[in-house]
Amino acid sequence: MAPASSQFDAAIIGGGVIGCTIAWRLSQAGMRVVVIERGEIGQEASWAAGGMLAPLAEANRADAFLDLVIRSCAMYGDFARELREMTGIDIAYRTEGTLYLALSDADEEELEHRWQWQCEAGLNIKKLNADDVRNLEPAVTPTLRWALRFPDDHQVDNRQLMVAVAAAAKKASATFLLHTEAHDIVSSNSQVSAITTSQGTVQADTVIFAAGCWSDSLTINGTRVKNDFLVEPVRGQMIALEMPEPRMQHVIYSSNGYLVPRHGGYVIAGSTTEKVGYDKRVTASGIASIIDHAIEIAPNLAAQSVRETWAGLRPKTKDEWPILGTDPGIKGLIYATGHYRNGILLTPLTGQAISELVTRGESTVNLTPFNVARFDQDLRRSA
Ligand code: FAD
Numbered sequence: 001m002a003p004a005s006s007q008f009d010a011a012i013i014g015g016g017v018i019g020c021t022i023a024w025r026l027s028q029a030g031m032r033v034v035v036i037e038r039g040e041i042g043q044e045a046s047w048a049a050g051g052m053l054a055p056l057a058e059a060n061r062a063d064a065f066l067d068l069v070i071r072s073c074a075m076y077g078d079f080a081r082e083l084r085e086m087t088g089i090d091i092a093y094r095t096e097g098t099l100y101l102a103l104s105d106a107d108e109e110e111l112e113h114r115w116q117w118q119c120e121a122g123l124n125i126k127k128l129n130a131d132d133v134r135n136l137e138p139a140v141t142p143t144l145r146w147a148l149r150f151p152d153d154h155q156v157d158n159r160q161l162m163v164a165v166a167a168a169a170k171k172a173s174a175t176f177l178l179h180t181e182a183h184d185i186v187s188s189n190s191q192v193s194a195i196t197t198s199q200g201t202v203q204a205d206t207v208i209f210a211a212g213c214w215s216d217s218l219t220i221n222g223t224r225v226k227n228d229f230l231v232e233p234v235r236g237q238m239i240a241l242e243m244p245e246p247r248m249q250h251v252i253y254s255s256n257g258y259l260v261p262r263h264g265g266y267v268i269a270g271s272t273t274e275k276v277g278y279d280k281r282v283t284a285s286g287i288a289s290i291i292d293h294a295i296e297i298a299p300n301l302a303a304q305s306v307r308e309t310w311a312g313l314r315p316k317t318k319d320e321w322p323i324l325g326t327d328p329g330i331k332g333l334i335y336a337t338g339h340y341r342n343g344i345l346l347t348p349l350t351g352q353a354i355s356e357l358v359t360r361g362e363s364t365v366n367l368t369p370f371n372v373a374r375f376d377q378d379l380r381r382s383a
Protein backbone atom coordinates (compact mmCIF):
# COMPACT_ATOMS: atom_id res chain seq x y z
CA MET A 1 0.00 0.00 0.00
CA ALA A 2 1.42 3.40 -1.04
CA PRO A 3 1.43 6.30 1.40
CA ALA A 4 -1.72 8.32 0.80
CA SER A 5 0.30 11.51 0.32
CA SER A 6 1.82 10.19 -2.96
CA GLN A 7 1.41 12.00 -6.28
CA PHE A 8 -0.45 10.14 -9.05
CA ASP A 9 -1.47 10.95 -12.60
CA ALA A 10 -4.97 9.62 -11.96
CA ALA A 11 -6.88 8.76 -8.79
CA ILE A 12 -9.96 6.56 -9.07
CA ILE A 13 -12.58 6.63 -6.33
CA GLY A 14 -14.16 3.19 -6.05
CA GLY A 15 -12.71 -0.29 -6.50
CA GLY A 16 -15.71 -1.94 -8.20
CA VAL A 17 -15.60 -3.42 -11.68
CA ILE A 18 -15.76 0.04 -13.26
CA GLY A 19 -12.97 1.62 -11.17
CA CYS A 20 -10.66 -1.41 -11.51
CA THR A 21 -11.15 -1.69 -15.27
CA ILE A 22 -10.38 1.99 -15.76
CA ALA A 23 -7.32 1.56 -13.50
CA TRP A 24 -6.15 -1.32 -15.66
CA ARG A 25 -6.55 0.59 -18.91
CA LEU A 26 -4.87 3.76 -17.61
CA SER A 27 -1.97 1.79 -16.10
CA GLN A 28 -1.53 -0.02 -19.41
CA ALA A 29 -1.25 3.42 -21.03
CA GLY A 30 1.70 4.17 -18.72
CA MET A 31 -0.06 6.38 -16.15
CA ARG A 32 0.59 6.29 -12.41
CA VAL A 33 -2.82 5.27 -11.10
CA VAL A 34 -4.29 4.82 -7.62
CA VAL A 35 -7.62 3.18 -6.74
CA ILE A 36 -9.11 4.48 -3.50
CA GLU A 37 -11.52 1.93 -2.01
CA ARG A 38 -13.12 2.29 1.38
CA GLY A 39 -13.59 -1.46 1.85
CA GLU A 40 -12.20 -4.47 0.03
CA ILE A 41 -11.97 -4.58 -3.75
CA GLY A 42 -15.17 -5.47 -5.63
CA GLN A 43 -17.46 -6.45 -2.77
CA GLU A 44 -20.46 -4.29 -3.69
CA ALA A 45 -22.75 -4.23 -6.78
CA SER A 46 -20.07 -5.78 -8.99
CA TRP A 47 -19.95 -8.86 -6.78
CA ALA A 48 -23.74 -9.03 -6.29
CA ALA A 49 -24.67 -8.97 -9.99
CA GLY A 50 -26.03 -11.75 -12.20
CA GLY A 51 -23.40 -11.37 -14.93
CA MET A 52 -25.90 -11.17 -17.78
CA LEU A 53 -24.76 -9.36 -20.90
CA ALA A 54 -28.25 -8.64 -22.12
CA PRO A 55 -28.42 -5.58 -24.38
CA LEU A 56 -31.51 -6.80 -26.23
CA ALA A 57 -33.40 -8.72 -23.55
CA GLU A 58 -33.37 -5.62 -21.31
CA ALA A 59 -33.89 -2.99 -24.06
CA ASN A 60 -37.08 -0.98 -24.47
CA ARG A 61 -36.25 1.10 -27.53
CA ALA A 62 -33.58 1.89 -30.12
CA ASP A 63 -31.59 4.83 -28.72
CA ALA A 64 -28.06 5.94 -27.79
CA PHE A 65 -28.07 3.67 -24.75
CA LEU A 66 -28.89 0.61 -26.86
CA ASP A 67 -26.00 1.48 -29.20
CA LEU A 68 -23.71 1.73 -26.16
CA VAL A 69 -24.67 -1.63 -24.64
CA ILE A 70 -24.55 -3.48 -27.98
CA ARG A 71 -21.08 -2.08 -28.61
CA SER A 72 -19.85 -3.12 -25.17
CA CYS A 73 -21.35 -6.61 -25.50
CA ALA A 74 -19.52 -7.09 -28.80
CA MET A 75 -16.23 -6.32 -27.03
CA TYR A 76 -16.61 -9.16 -24.51
CA GLY A 77 -15.00 -12.03 -26.43
CA ASP A 78 -11.72 -10.13 -26.84
CA PHE A 79 -12.00 -8.66 -23.35
CA ALA A 80 -12.31 -12.15 -21.78
CA ARG A 81 -9.37 -13.43 -23.85
CA GLU A 82 -7.19 -10.46 -22.90
CA LEU A 83 -8.00 -10.93 -19.21
CA ARG A 84 -7.16 -14.63 -19.39
CA GLU A 85 -3.84 -13.93 -21.11
CA MET A 86 -3.00 -11.17 -18.65
CA THR A 87 -4.07 -12.89 -15.41
CA GLY A 88 -4.76 -16.57 -16.13
CA ILE A 89 -8.32 -16.02 -14.87
CA ASP A 90 -11.25 -17.39 -16.88
CA ILE A 91 -14.30 -15.13 -16.50
CA ALA A 92 -16.61 -17.87 -17.89
CA TYR A 93 -17.80 -15.90 -20.90
CA ARG A 94 -20.73 -17.97 -22.23
CA THR A 95 -22.43 -17.46 -25.57
CA GLU A 96 -25.40 -19.87 -25.50
CA GLY A 97 -27.71 -16.84 -25.64
CA THR A 98 -30.80 -15.70 -23.81
CA LEU A 99 -34.45 -16.80 -23.90
CA TYR A 100 -37.39 -14.59 -22.93
CA LEU A 101 -40.58 -16.53 -22.17
CA ALA A 102 -44.18 -15.55 -22.93
CA LEU A 103 -46.29 -17.06 -20.14
CA SER A 104 -49.41 -14.83 -20.20
CA ASP A 105 -51.48 -12.54 -22.47
CA ALA A 106 -49.61 -9.52 -21.16
CA ASP A 107 -46.24 -11.21 -21.87
CA GLU A 108 -47.35 -12.06 -25.41
CA GLU A 109 -48.28 -8.44 -26.07
CA GLU A 110 -45.01 -7.15 -24.60
CA LEU A 111 -42.78 -9.65 -26.43
CA GLU A 112 -44.66 -9.18 -29.71
CA HIS A 113 -43.91 -5.44 -29.43
CA ARG A 114 -40.25 -6.16 -28.68
CA TRP A 115 -40.06 -8.57 -31.60
CA GLN A 116 -41.52 -5.91 -33.95
CA TRP A 117 -39.25 -3.01 -33.04
CA GLN A 118 -36.09 -5.09 -32.75
CA CYS A 119 -36.71 -6.72 -36.16
CA GLU A 120 -37.32 -3.27 -37.66
CA ALA A 121 -34.04 -2.10 -36.10
CA GLY A 122 -32.25 -5.04 -37.79
CA LEU A 123 -31.27 -6.69 -34.48
CA ASN A 124 -30.52 -10.39 -34.09
CA ILE A 125 -33.69 -11.78 -32.51
CA LYS A 126 -35.56 -15.07 -33.11
CA LYS A 127 -39.07 -16.26 -32.33
CA LEU A 128 -39.34 -19.85 -31.05
CA ASN A 129 -42.44 -21.97 -30.48
CA ALA A 130 -42.85 -23.88 -27.19
CA ASP A 131 -41.48 -27.15 -28.61
CA ASP A 132 -38.35 -25.46 -29.93
CA VAL A 133 -37.76 -23.91 -26.51
CA ARG A 134 -38.23 -27.23 -24.71
CA ASN A 135 -35.73 -28.86 -27.07
CA LEU A 136 -33.22 -26.26 -25.94
CA GLU A 137 -34.28 -26.19 -22.29
CA PRO A 138 -36.34 -29.21 -21.17
CA ALA A 139 -36.91 -27.76 -17.67
CA VAL A 140 -39.01 -24.83 -18.92
CA THR A 141 -42.60 -24.77 -17.65
CA PRO A 142 -45.31 -26.62 -19.63
CA THR A 143 -47.40 -23.40 -19.49
CA LEU A 144 -44.96 -21.72 -21.90
CA ARG A 145 -46.69 -20.21 -24.97
CA TRP A 146 -43.63 -19.17 -27.03
CA ALA A 147 -40.35 -17.30 -26.52
CA LEU A 148 -37.90 -14.83 -27.99
CA ARG A 149 -34.29 -15.88 -28.39
CA PHE A 150 -31.44 -13.37 -28.31
CA PRO A 151 -28.37 -15.24 -29.66
CA ASP A 152 -26.05 -12.27 -29.02
CA ASP A 153 -27.08 -11.74 -25.37
CA HIS A 154 -24.40 -13.58 -23.40
CA GLN A 155 -23.13 -13.93 -19.81
CA VAL A 156 -19.98 -13.91 -17.65
CA ASP A 157 -19.22 -14.89 -14.08
CA ASN A 158 -19.09 -11.36 -12.65
CA ARG A 159 -17.23 -12.43 -9.49
CA GLN A 160 -14.47 -13.94 -11.61
CA LEU A 161 -14.57 -10.82 -13.77
CA MET A 162 -14.11 -8.67 -10.68
CA VAL A 163 -11.10 -10.69 -9.50
CA ALA A 164 -9.63 -10.62 -13.02
CA VAL A 165 -9.87 -6.85 -13.63
CA ALA A 166 -8.37 -6.13 -10.20
CA ALA A 167 -5.53 -8.59 -10.89
CA ALA A 168 -4.95 -7.06 -14.34
CA ALA A 169 -4.81 -3.55 -12.84
CA LYS A 170 -2.30 -4.71 -10.18
CA LYS A 171 -0.21 -6.47 -12.80
CA ALA A 172 -0.15 -3.26 -14.84
CA SER A 173 1.20 -1.50 -11.71
CA ALA A 174 -1.91 0.30 -10.40
CA THR A 175 -1.73 1.11 -6.68
CA PHE A 176 -4.64 0.18 -4.38
CA LEU A 177 -5.45 2.10 -1.22
CA LEU A 178 -7.89 -0.18 0.58
CA HIS A 179 -9.95 0.66 3.68
CA THR A 180 -9.50 4.27 2.64
CA GLU A 181 -12.56 6.47 2.25
CA ALA A 182 -12.40 9.35 -0.21
CA HIS A 183 -13.93 12.46 1.35
CA ASP A 184 -13.39 15.60 -0.72
CA ILE A 185 -12.35 16.24 -4.32
CA VAL A 186 -10.22 19.38 -4.27
CA SER A 187 -9.71 21.74 -7.21
CA SER A 188 -7.94 25.04 -7.63
CA ASN A 189 -8.51 27.39 -10.57
CA SER A 190 -11.11 24.91 -11.83
CA GLN A 191 -8.52 22.14 -12.14
CA VAL A 192 -8.59 19.01 -9.96
CA SER A 193 -5.55 18.76 -7.72
CA ALA A 194 -6.20 16.25 -4.91
CA ILE A 195 -8.55 14.05 -2.92
CA THR A 196 -8.66 14.13 0.84
CA THR A 197 -9.21 10.67 2.32
CA SER A 198 -9.49 8.98 5.70
CA GLN A 199 -5.75 8.16 5.36
CA GLY A 200 -4.46 11.54 4.16
CA THR A 201 -4.34 13.50 0.92
CA VAL A 202 -3.79 11.96 -2.51
CA GLN A 203 -2.47 14.37 -5.16
CA ALA A 204 -3.66 13.79 -8.74
CA ASP A 205 -4.39 15.86 -11.87
CA THR A 206 -7.23 13.55 -12.87
CA VAL A 207 -9.89 12.17 -10.54
CA ILE A 208 -12.33 9.53 -11.72
CA PHE A 209 -15.55 9.25 -9.84
CA ALA A 210 -16.41 5.52 -9.91
CA ALA A 211 -18.05 5.16 -6.49
CA GLY A 212 -21.14 3.28 -7.67
CA CYS A 213 -24.27 4.38 -5.77
CA TRP A 214 -22.34 6.20 -3.04
CA SER A 215 -22.05 9.63 -4.67
CA ASP A 216 -23.35 11.28 -1.51
CA SER A 217 -20.35 9.98 0.46
CA LEU A 218 -18.25 12.65 -1.28
CA THR A 219 -17.87 16.40 -1.41
CA ILE A 220 -16.39 18.58 -4.15
CA ASN A 221 -14.48 21.52 -2.66
CA GLY A 222 -16.40 20.95 0.57
CA THR A 223 -19.86 20.89 -1.05
CA ARG A 224 -21.80 17.64 -0.82
CA VAL A 225 -22.73 15.88 -4.06
CA LYS A 226 -26.48 15.44 -3.94
CA ASN A 227 -27.47 11.81 -4.23
CA ASP A 228 -30.68 12.59 -6.07
CA PHE A 229 -28.62 14.46 -8.62
CA LEU A 230 -26.14 11.72 -9.40
CA VAL A 231 -27.15 8.23 -8.35
CA GLU A 232 -29.36 6.44 -5.86
CA PRO A 233 -29.14 2.86 -4.57
CA VAL A 234 -31.69 0.30 -5.80
CA ARG A 235 -31.52 -3.01 -3.96
CA GLY A 236 -31.50 -6.29 -5.83
CA GLN A 237 -31.76 -9.57 -3.91
CA MET A 238 -30.50 -12.82 -5.39
CA ILE A 239 -30.57 -16.53 -4.64
CA ALA A 240 -28.38 -19.38 -5.92
CA LEU A 241 -30.00 -22.83 -6.17
CA GLU A 242 -28.42 -26.18 -6.92
CA MET A 243 -29.07 -26.99 -10.59
CA PRO A 244 -31.22 -30.03 -11.45
CA GLU A 245 -30.42 -32.37 -14.36
CA PRO A 246 -30.50 -31.90 -17.32
CA ARG A 247 -28.50 -28.75 -16.74
CA MET A 248 -29.87 -25.46 -17.99
CA GLN A 249 -27.67 -23.76 -20.61
CA HIS A 250 -29.34 -20.42 -21.44
CA VAL A 251 -30.04 -17.32 -19.43
CA ILE A 252 -33.86 -17.38 -19.16
CA TYR A 253 -36.06 -14.33 -18.50
CA SER A 254 -39.73 -14.06 -17.74
CA SER A 255 -41.49 -10.74 -17.16
CA ASN A 256 -41.06 -11.40 -13.40
CA GLY A 257 -37.48 -12.56 -13.09
CA TYR A 258 -34.51 -14.38 -14.56
CA LEU A 259 -32.41 -17.53 -14.21
CA VAL A 260 -28.67 -17.56 -14.90
CA PRO A 261 -27.07 -21.03 -15.14
CA ARG A 262 -23.49 -21.14 -13.91
CA HIS A 263 -20.63 -23.57 -14.38
CA GLY A 264 -20.26 -25.38 -11.08
CA GLY A 265 -23.78 -26.81 -11.01
CA TYR A 266 -25.90 -23.97 -9.74
CA VAL A 267 -28.35 -21.42 -11.09
CA ILE A 268 -28.78 -17.83 -9.95
CA ALA A 269 -32.34 -16.52 -9.66
CA GLY A 270 -33.10 -12.81 -9.50
CA SER A 271 -34.09 -10.27 -8.60
CA THR A 272 -35.91 -7.53 -6.70
CA THR A 273 -35.90 -3.80 -7.55
CA GLU A 274 -36.29 -1.96 -4.24
CA LYS A 275 -35.70 1.64 -3.19
CA VAL A 276 -34.70 1.07 0.44
CA GLY A 277 -31.66 3.32 0.72
CA TYR A 278 -28.39 1.63 1.66
CA ASP A 279 -30.11 -1.37 3.27
CA LYS A 280 -28.44 -4.51 1.87
CA ARG A 281 -30.43 -7.03 3.88
CA VAL A 282 -31.85 -10.16 2.30
CA THR A 283 -35.54 -10.30 3.29
CA ALA A 284 -38.05 -13.13 3.54
CA SER A 285 -40.49 -11.43 1.15
CA GLY A 286 -37.72 -10.65 -1.37
CA ILE A 287 -36.51 -14.23 -1.47
CA ALA A 288 -40.09 -15.62 -1.48
CA SER A 289 -40.96 -13.60 -4.60
CA ILE A 290 -37.73 -14.56 -6.40
CA ILE A 291 -38.33 -18.25 -5.66
CA ASP A 292 -41.96 -18.03 -6.87
CA HIS A 293 -40.82 -16.47 -10.14
CA ALA A 294 -37.95 -18.94 -10.57
CA ILE A 295 -40.33 -21.90 -10.13
CA GLU A 296 -42.76 -20.28 -12.56
CA ILE A 297 -39.99 -20.49 -15.21
CA ALA A 298 -38.65 -23.94 -14.26
CA PRO A 299 -40.93 -25.93 -11.90
CA ASN A 300 -38.22 -28.52 -11.12
CA LEU A 301 -36.30 -25.83 -9.18
CA ALA A 302 -38.85 -26.24 -6.35
CA ALA A 303 -37.02 -29.32 -5.03
CA GLN A 304 -33.54 -27.81 -5.17
CA SER A 305 -31.46 -26.74 -2.18
CA VAL A 306 -30.50 -23.16 -1.59
CA ARG A 307 -26.78 -22.56 -1.96
CA GLU A 308 -26.54 -18.83 -1.17
CA THR A 309 -28.58 -15.64 -0.86
CA TRP A 310 -27.29 -12.06 -1.12
CA ALA A 311 -28.24 -8.51 -2.03
CA GLY A 312 -26.50 -5.57 -3.70
CA LEU A 313 -27.18 -1.94 -4.53
CA ARG A 314 -27.50 -0.92 -8.18
CA PRO A 315 -26.34 2.65 -8.93
CA LYS A 316 -29.34 4.30 -10.63
CA THR A 317 -29.47 7.76 -12.20
CA LYS A 318 -32.69 9.69 -12.80
CA ASP A 319 -32.95 8.58 -16.43
CA GLU A 320 -31.33 5.15 -15.83
CA TRP A 321 -28.44 5.95 -18.18
CA PRO A 322 -24.86 5.97 -16.87
CA ILE A 323 -22.89 9.15 -16.29
CA LEU A 324 -19.75 8.99 -18.41
CA GLY A 325 -17.46 11.91 -19.18
CA THR A 326 -16.02 15.15 -17.92
CA ASP A 327 -17.39 17.57 -15.35
CA PRO A 328 -18.57 20.74 -17.11
CA GLY A 329 -16.92 23.03 -14.55
CA ILE A 330 -13.85 21.25 -13.17
CA LYS A 331 -11.06 20.17 -15.48
CA GLY A 332 -9.70 16.72 -14.70
CA LEU A 333 -12.85 15.50 -12.92
CA ILE A 334 -14.39 12.58 -14.80
CA TYR A 335 -17.50 10.55 -14.01
CA ALA A 336 -17.91 6.82 -14.60
CA THR A 337 -20.91 5.92 -12.51
CA GLY A 338 -24.66 5.19 -12.58
CA HIS A 339 -24.42 1.95 -14.57
CA TYR A 340 -27.60 0.72 -12.85
CA ARG A 341 -28.61 -2.71 -14.25
CA ASN A 342 -25.89 -2.95 -16.89
CA GLY A 343 -22.55 -2.23 -15.26
CA ILE A 344 -21.12 -5.67 -15.96
CA LEU A 345 -22.23 -5.44 -19.57
CA LEU A 346 -20.80 -1.91 -19.90
CA THR A 347 -17.44 -2.71 -18.30
CA PRO A 348 -15.23 -3.15 -21.42
CA LEU A 349 -16.62 -0.08 -23.14
CA THR A 350 -16.46 2.12 -20.03
CA GLY A 351 -12.82 1.11 -19.48
CA GLN A 352 -11.92 1.98 -23.04
CA ALA A 353 -13.95 5.19 -23.32
CA ILE A 354 -12.76 6.70 -20.03
CA SER A 355 -9.11 5.81 -20.61
CA GLU A 356 -9.27 7.41 -24.07
CA LEU A 357 -10.82 10.52 -22.54
CA VAL A 358 -8.04 10.76 -19.96
CA THR A 359 -5.10 9.94 -22.22
CA ARG A 360 -6.19 11.68 -25.44
CA GLY A 361 -8.76 14.22 -24.29
CA GLU A 362 -11.50 12.57 -26.36
CA SER A 363 -13.09 9.19 -26.82
CA THR A 364 -13.90 7.14 -29.91
CA VAL A 365 -17.25 6.50 -28.19
CA ASN A 366 -19.79 9.34 -28.40
CA LEU A 367 -20.23 10.15 -24.71
CA THR A 368 -22.29 13.33 -25.19
CA PRO A 369 -25.67 11.67 -24.37
CA PHE A 370 -24.15 10.36 -21.12
CA ASN A 371 -22.51 13.55 -19.87
CA VAL A 372 -23.43 14.77 -16.41
CA ALA A 373 -24.42 18.11 -17.99
CA ARG A 374 -27.74 16.53 -19.08
CA PHE A 375 -29.01 17.00 -15.53
CA ASP A 376 -30.12 20.30 -14.07
CA GLN A 377 -26.92 21.84 -12.73
CA ASP A 378 -28.81 23.75 -10.01
CA LEU A 379 -29.75 20.44 -8.44
CA ARG A 380 -26.19 19.33 -8.51
CA ARG A 381 -24.69 20.16 -5.16
CA SER A 382 -26.15 21.14 -1.84
CA ALA A 383 -24.24 23.18 0.71
P1 FAD B 1 -19.70 -0.97 -7.27
O1 FAD B 1 -19.40 -2.36 -7.63
O2 FAD B 1 -20.81 -0.76 -6.29
O3 FAD B 1 -18.36 -0.34 -6.74
C1 FAD B 1 -18.30 0.95 -6.18
C2 FAD B 1 -17.18 0.93 -5.14
O4 FAD B 1 -16.94 2.25 -4.69
C3 FAD B 1 -17.52 0.09 -3.93
O5 FAD B 1 -16.54 -0.92 -3.76
C4 FAD B 1 -17.53 1.08 -2.77
O6 FAD B 1 -17.04 0.55 -1.56
C5 FAD B 1 -16.60 2.18 -3.31
N1 FAD B 1 -16.83 3.49 -2.71
C6 FAD B 1 -18.01 4.16 -2.63
N2 FAD B 1 -17.82 5.36 -2.04
C7 FAD B 1 -16.49 5.44 -1.77
C8 FAD B 1 -15.69 6.45 -1.16
N3 FAD B 1 -16.21 7.63 -0.74
N4 FAD B 1 -14.37 6.21 -1.01
C9 FAD B 1 -13.81 5.04 -1.44
N5 FAD B 1 -14.54 4.05 -2.02
C10 FAD B 1 -15.87 4.26 -2.18
N6 FAD B 1 -25.20 -5.59 -14.46
C11 FAD B 1 -25.08 -6.30 -15.61
O7 FAD B 1 -24.50 -5.82 -16.59
N7 FAD B 1 -25.62 -7.55 -15.71
C12 FAD B 1 -26.31 -8.13 -14.70
O8 FAD B 1 -26.76 -9.26 -14.81
C13 FAD B 1 -26.47 -7.39 -13.50
N8 FAD B 1 -27.18 -7.92 -12.49
C14 FAD B 1 -27.27 -7.25 -11.32
C15 FAD B 1 -27.97 -7.84 -10.26
C16 FAD B 1 -28.00 -7.22 -9.02
C17 FAD B 1 -28.73 -7.88 -7.89
C18 FAD B 1 -27.32 -5.98 -8.85
C19 FAD B 1 -27.29 -5.32 -7.49
C20 FAD B 1 -26.67 -5.37 -9.90
C21 FAD B 1 -26.65 -5.98 -11.15
N9 FAD B 1 -26.01 -5.41 -12.26
C22 FAD B 1 -25.88 -6.10 -13.41
C23 FAD B 1 -25.49 -4.04 -12.19
C24 FAD B 1 -23.99 -4.02 -11.89
O9 FAD B 1 -23.70 -4.87 -10.82
C25 FAD B 1 -23.54 -2.59 -11.56
O10 FAD B 1 -24.01 -1.67 -12.52
C26 FAD B 1 -22.02 -2.49 -11.51
O11 FAD B 1 -21.49 -3.50 -10.69
C27 FAD B 1 -21.57 -1.14 -11.01
O12 FAD B 1 -20.17 -1.19 -10.81
P2 FAD B 1 -19.43 -0.03 -10.02
O13 FAD B 1 -17.97 -0.38 -10.02
O14 FAD B 1 -19.84 1.29 -10.56
O15 FAD B 1 -20.05 -0.08 -8.55
Ligand code: GLY
Nearest residue numbers: 236270271341342
Ligand atom coordinates in the same frame (compact mmCIF):
# COMPACT_ATOMS: atom_id res chain seq x y z
N1 GLY C 1 -29.54 -6.68 -14.96
C1 GLY C 1 -30.14 -7.50 -13.96
C2 GLY C 1 -30.46 -6.80 -12.71
O1 GLY C 1 -30.07 -5.66 -12.52
O2 GLY C 1 -31.15 -7.36 -11.88
